[in-house]
Amino acid sequence: MTNTLNLFIGLAMGLNLLALASSRLPSVIRAAALQGMVLGILPLLLEHEFQWLVGVVAVGTIAVKGFVIPHLLRRALRAANIDREVKPLIGFVPSLLLGAAATIGAVALGGVLPLLAGQAGSLLVPGSFATVVGGFLMLMGRAKAISQVCGYLILENGIYLFGLLLINSTPLLVEAGILLDLTVAVFVIGIIMDRIQKEFDSLDTNKLTTLRE
Amino acid sequence: MNELALIAVPLLFAALALVWPRERTRSWLLPAAGGLHVASSLWLLVFSPALEPGAWFGFDPLARAVLPMISLLFFVCSIYAVAYLKVRQERRNRLFVFALLVLLGLLSLAVQAQNLGLLWVAAEAATLMTVPLIHFNGTARAFEASWKYLLIGGTGIALSLLGSFCLGYASLNAGGSGDLSFHALAGQFVHLTGDYAVKSHPWVIAAWVLLLAGYGTKMGLAPMHTWKPDVYGEAPGIVGALLAGGTTTMAFVAVLRVKQVVDAAGDSEMTQRTLLAFGLFSMLVAALFLLSTPDFKRMLAYSSVEHMGILAVGAALGGLGIWAALFHVWTNSLTKGALFLSAGNIRRAAGTRNVSEVSGMAWCAPLSARLFVTGLFAITACPPFGPFFSELLIVRAAFTAHANFTAAAFLGCLLFAFFGLTRLVFAVVDGRPHTAARTTARRFRETAGVILPPLAFLGCSAWIGLATPALLSQAWSAAVQLLVSKP
Numbered sequence: 001m002t003n004t005l006n007l008f009i010g011l012a013m014g015l016n017l018l019a020l021a022s023s024r025l026p027s028v029i030r031a032a033a034l035q036g037m038v039l040g041i042l043p044l045l046l047e048h049e050f051q052w053l054v055g056v057v058a059v060g061t062i063a064v065k066g067f068v069i070p071h072l073l074r075r076a077l078r079a080a081n082i083d084r085e086v087k088p089l090i091g092f093v094p095s096l097l098l099g100a101a102a103t104i105g106a107v108a109l110g111g112v113l114p115l116l117a118g119q120a121g122s123l124l125v126p127g128s129f130a131t132v133v134g135g136f137l138m139l140m141g142r143a144k145a146i147s148q149v150c151g152y153l154i155l156e157n158g159i160y161l162f163g164l165l166l167i168n169s170t171p172l173l174v175e176a177g178i179l180l181d182l183t184v185a186v187f188v189i190g191i192i193m194d195r196i197q198k199e200f201d202s203l204d205t206n207k208l209t210t211l212r213e
Numbered sequence: 214m215n216e217l218a219l220i221a222v223p224l225l226f227a228a229l230a231l232v233w234p235r236e237r238t239r240s241w242l243l244p245a246a247g248g249l250h251v252a253s254s255l256w257l258l259v260f261s262p263a264l265e266p267g268a269w270f271g272f273d274p275l276a277r278a279v280l281p282m283i284s285l286l287f288f289v290c291s292i293y294a295v296a297y298l299k300v301r302q303e304r305r306n307r308l309f310v311f312a313l314l315v316l317l318g319l320l321s322l323a324v325q326a327q328n329l330g331l332l333w334v335a336a337e338a339a340t341l342m343t344v345p346l347i348h349f350n351g352t353a354r355a356f357e358a359s360w361k362y363l364l365i366g367g368t369g370i371a372l373s374l375l376g377s378f379c380l381g382y383a384s385l386n387a388g389g390s391g392d393l394s395f396h397a398l399a400g401q402f403v404h405l406t407g408d409y410a411v412k413s414h415p416w417v418i419a420a421w422v423l424l425l426a427g428y429g430t431k432m433g434l435a436p437m438h439t440w441k442p443d444v445y446g447e448a449p450g451i452v453g454a455l456l457a458g459g460t461t462t463m464a465f466v467a468v469l470r471v472k473q474v475v476d477a478a479g480d481s482e483m484t485q486r487t488l489l490a491f492g493l494f495s496m497l498v499a500a501l502f503l504l505s506t507p508d509f510k511r512m513l514a515y516s517s518v519e520h521m522g523i524l525a526v527g528a529a530l531g532g533l534g535i536w537a538a539l540f541h542v543w544t545n546s547l548t549k550g551a552l553f554l555s556a557g558n559i560r561r562a563a564g565t566r567n568v569s570e571v572s573g574m575a576w577c578a579p580l581s582a583r584l585f586v587t588g589l590f591a592i593t594a595c596p597p598f599g600p601f602f603s604e605l606l607i608v609r610a611a612f613t614a615h616a617n618f619t620a621a622a623f624l625g626c627l628l629f630a631f632f633g634l635t636r637l638v639f640a641v642v643d644g645r646p647h648t649a650a651r652t653t654a655r656r657f658r659e660t661a662g663v664i665l666p667p668l669a670f671l672g673c674s675a676w677i678g679l680a681t682p683a684l685l686s687q688a689w690s691a692a693v694q695l696l697v698s699k700p
Binding site: 156 | 337367368381382390443
């Protein structure tokens, strides 16, 4: 069981690096969507016997992270008529290197932190930390609003991975609330992005510089 | 039952606002809901019920110590809102009224939440509900502010979720069953020994770092304060007042609740040091920016950063300090209410917010200018207003704890903030009005609806400072008792 789980988590970590290295926005969106779907499958692997609530959460996650949000982002992409990230604040090669370094650091850190007996040997903690840092890098290093949203999604994916450590013990009510909040968050972000596009005629956040000291 | 009413009444009125057909009368739903909310929270302040064990939310001593203030703040702001929305009839107000009411309901839920997960869900939803309030004006600048708020606030909220998970995992590692209520967590960590303590301790520390960063972002502690000037500058005055007095208070309550759990795990020295460092740094950053900003609404944002720093310093100084910090939550929020509302009036009379283009407001908007200057003296801790007494108590707590350096740095930052604030306020109020301002000021009328609410805030601030009601002091003492006692 742990091997299959680790395979999926490793896949998610690889998708981080793919998203960090890619300059084309559609492939960044695809990487984030694929990562969300991979994560959606994980709760089913963790459960020993099928529970319908876990199933609902898994299906909800896959639907929202894998289809609904990417669809919204692609629509924004078409409306703004952009295809690639032109001038990132942190270049693609440096961000890829930083992402790789973060992955190594996360594996090292994950080895030090104490885990529960049943979870020893799983990559959940390193995978989560690497994904959170990868998301941060994208959030900070990119100029296009869509890339920043993808960074935020990857950051959330990392936190979701960590949340799986607790899936057997915390009430699913909380998890459902979290999923709901995230969905609404992305919708709100989408609406604001739409307005920014109309108001500034661009989705380049470098143009958002009126407000400063 | 009443605890639930605090959450349900605003949400019901919010639903009503969505279906209300008349644009003109919709704003009256705000004072109606606010009035009911004040009545029930004052009722609960006087006749506070015992907390049911295992409840997800409830009017516990900490909620009792701050929630009546949020009700009062909202109620007075809602009266101002009626007058405000009347002069802003060119903007549709359905979403605005709805979001304000939902925000009130969510703040009541978050302050009363007894469970780490529920607290997070409410805090995140409150963050999202603020976004439509920020871009009410619909300008390009307002969207820029909303975007920055979403990105920074969203990241902060994400960090606090990760921190909540870490704390939950720490509890699992300590042999817990995954009960995320604050009472259970604190009770579990306080008796840890041996292997359990070794296995959970790293996670407790990670949780504290992440949760402080996350909820600190919501509070606006430096260096996570960067959304504040943009948002307070662009949002309408009432929204600024509610954010500076309501949302930040909710985040402070969250920090206090988490601190209680981490303290129970034996890390009280770490929590105190980090809070002290963040607090003093926030005060310093705010004082420096106050000396340079040219915009009088952004000025209020830096002043808010400064006062969040004061709260953090107070919370770091032990029992007396926490008492003074809860006192300061009241005095600061009510005084800030007066400042934001009068600044909103001046902004409308002047047509702009930059000091180089605004002067002579004492002639254009005499009553608002007087309120603004009085509010300035109140917030910079001049007697007889509340902030003087609460800040004095924090200084006393610092000397009692033999933290002389802290007290000195605290007073130094207050002095610089005073210089910065007076520089801006008198530049706005004094001098000759600009020609452009004379025409905009002629259209602006100082009606009772926009003058009485800030006046009421100043009155409350002076009243709570001069004659602190015994009921409130008792409520704060009970909250301190809850926070420092070992379960």
